[in-house]
Amino acid sequence: MSDLKTLFKRVEYDLEGLLHFIDLGDIALPDIQRPFVWTNAKVRDLFDSMYRGFPVGYFLFWESSTETGTKQIGIGTKQYQQASRLVVDGQQRLTSLYAVFRGQKVLDANYKERQIEIAFRPRDGKFDVTDAAIRRDVEWIPNISVLWSSGRASYSLVRDYLKQLKVKVDLTEEEEEVIAHNLDRLFDLRKYPFTALEIASSVDEEQVADIFVRINSKGVPLNQADFILTLLSVFWEEGRRELETFCHSARTKSTIGGKASPFNHLINPDPDQLLRVSVAFGFGRGRLKSVYQILRGKDAETGDFTSDKRDAQFEVLKAAQAEVLDLTNWHQFLSAIVGAGFRSAEMISSNNALLYAYAFYLFGRKRYGVPEHVLQKLIGRWFFSTSLTGRYTSSPESVMDADLARLRSITTSEEFCDVLDGIIEGNLTSDYWQITLPANLDSSSARNPELFCYIASQNLLGTRVLFSHKTIRDLIDPALQTKKKPLERHHLFPRAYLEANGIVDLRHINQMANFALLEWPENIDISDDAPSIYAPKVLARFDEDARGKMMEDHALHAGWESMSYDDFLAARRSRMASIIKQGFAALA
Structure with missing residues (x-):
């Protein structure tokens, strides 16, 4: 107990004194903390509490005399490049106070400058x-x-x-x-008074990281990725910065060192997400809990933690992260996803499925030497199938751990392909296509994975927009910078028409099978007319062959516009499932 008391000392500050030390760069935020700035409403409440004389908590600082990664509060350079006190707890309050009192912008969690007013x-x-x-x-x-x-x-x-x-x-x-x-x-x-508990400089980095985790877990619990990012900040600060820089560039279209950028239209990755890919590729693990212990240098036999073991494991992680952040790997992988029909982030229902697919892409490309033309289609099939079936929706770490375990005994590119294709075929059985998938299409969810795979299939099959000569994949291209989205989801049986006929349940009205993508002017022209009125008028613009092809491509059958609504939904779900199957088959 006496040893624990020596870890801390109590120091009193007034706010102006704290701000002065931040101005100098003597107090800084450590990289062991997650990027976060309060909402303006929360900053308002902080000032209201201080104004009324209420206590607003204490700060926890670390007196550090060692070189460790720090980031300064606010924008601009500081007099001191190396801070002597790092903020372990109280980051949100101190950053917000500094921003308001000094009128400075801060960097938020999306790496953007933000003014708090x-x-x-x-x-x-x-x-x-x-x-x-x-x-x-x-x-x-x-x-x-x-x-x-x-x-x-x-x-x-x-x-x-x-x-x-x-x-x-x-x-x-x-x-x-x-x-x-x-x-x-x-x-x-x-002049508002604050109390700070300062950790002595004699405390080593790992103890400080543990203190940080313990304190912050009282508020928002940290997950295993946070634990590993903490270790990166203490033992491999450069690696943490590389992750953050990559994620920053992926959001802002900026370049790294004047070279290509990780910017894309499918995902804005966070450091913890890319860390999961590195761990999966480097250690073959889906569960991060065990990897945290490995990176701390735990010996599996003795249970002891050693610096040699830790350093060796970090070398493995460094090599894996280098491949994860390699822009050639990154963009080749993303091209496989685009090649599978998924053109934008709006079509990605599961970031877990996307990131785990990236890990498998790296295995195929770097470890098993699968030819790129083969790997592109394999990863496209893998992502399509795992998205469609929701493979990583429930207990994703456990499922990924089991998937990775299947790779441990294989040595060739053929075996790698066989493992992934075997998992795919085991899930996409004939019963799945004929029974499970049509049943899953009975949904009104706007982010249903089956709906995204249906649109991806139409992209793969070159389907033209309903009642148009243009293709869906061209108009759904996220590179189009338009004031109004080129395509809109159109109720084939308009809502007003259904409500006039006694169907008022929105879940029933907004069924996936009642939607088709239309160009927005066409959608406006159709308005609330009954399908038996607007469909013949619009279809009259096309010849018989074009009409037949259009109906087939959009899972519509002859006479659909005159069917009862429920019969129409049941028939179209079956046809939509067939189109999804055709799209998937195009990836073979």
Whole structure:
């Protein structure tokens, strides 16, 4: 117990002192923390609590004299490049306070600069998030940052505010005194007292990482990926930064070192997601719990943790991550997914399925030497099938662990292909195509994987948009920058028509089988007409062969427009399942 007491000391700060140390770069955020900035509403509540004199918690700092990865609060350079105190707990509060008091932008979880603006109404001491209405209201100070970042004295600020207010509002002496008092009270928040518990510099990095995990798990529980990212920050800070840089570039279209970019239209990856791919490829593990122990250097036989063991395991992870972040691997994999008919992030129902497919792509390309033309179609089939069947929806780590276990005894490219094709065939049986899939199409979910695979199949088959000469895959291309989406989901039996005929249940109206993709002008023209009215008119524009092909490609049968709604749905689900099967077969 006495040893534990030596880990901490208690230090009192006022807020201005804390901000000064951040200005210098003497206090910084450690990379062992997840990127996060509070919402403006939460920052507003923080200021309201401080203004009313409520306690808002303590900070936990680490006095560090060693080289470890840090990131400064705010945007811009600091006087000190190496901080002597790192924020272990209290990141959200301190970042938010610094942003408001200094009027500085911060980097949010999406790697974008963000300005936090909090408004204050001196008449009644109310805080709010700034909006257009507040900016127009002379009673509000729309951005309280000006109180501290302007460098002006409080007397001058109060005088100018009252002068502007009295142009629009008649004030009594008593009201002026209340306003002046409330502004002075707000201005003096820079003297707000804080307590910090500081971890001694003698505490090593791994202990600090453990303390961080223990403290933060009281709030939002950390998962196993967070634990491993913590280890990366302590023992391989460069690797953590590489992950973050890759993810940043994937979102912003920016380049890495002036070269190609990981930007794509299928996924905005997070560091923990790519970490899962590295762990799967490097260690053949789907469960991250055991890998956390491996990376800490645990000996499986003795249970002891050794630095040599840890260093050796990190070398494995480094090699795996290099392949995961290799842009050639990344874009070749993504081309396999696009080649399977999935053109945009809107068609990806499971990021787990996508990322695990990337791990298998790396196995095939780098470990088993599968020819690229073979691998492209194999991974396309794999992703199509795992998305369609929801393979990684329930207990994804356990399922992936079992899938990876099948690879441990194989040595050739042929065996690798056989393993994946065997799993695919075991799931996509004749009963699946004829019974299970039509039943699963009985859904109104807007993000149903069967629906996305149906559209992917139409892309693969070169299907033209219903009532149009243009193909779906061309108009669904995310590279098109238009004010209005070229395609819209159209109710084949319009909602107003169904409601007029007594069908009012939205789940029944919005069945997947009642939708088809149309160009938006066509969708507007059809409006709420009955299918027996609009369909013959539109189809009359096409010759008999074109009409027949269009109906077949969109899972519609002769006379569908005159069928009862329920009979139409049942018949179309079966035909949609057939189109999905045809699309999948095109990947063989």
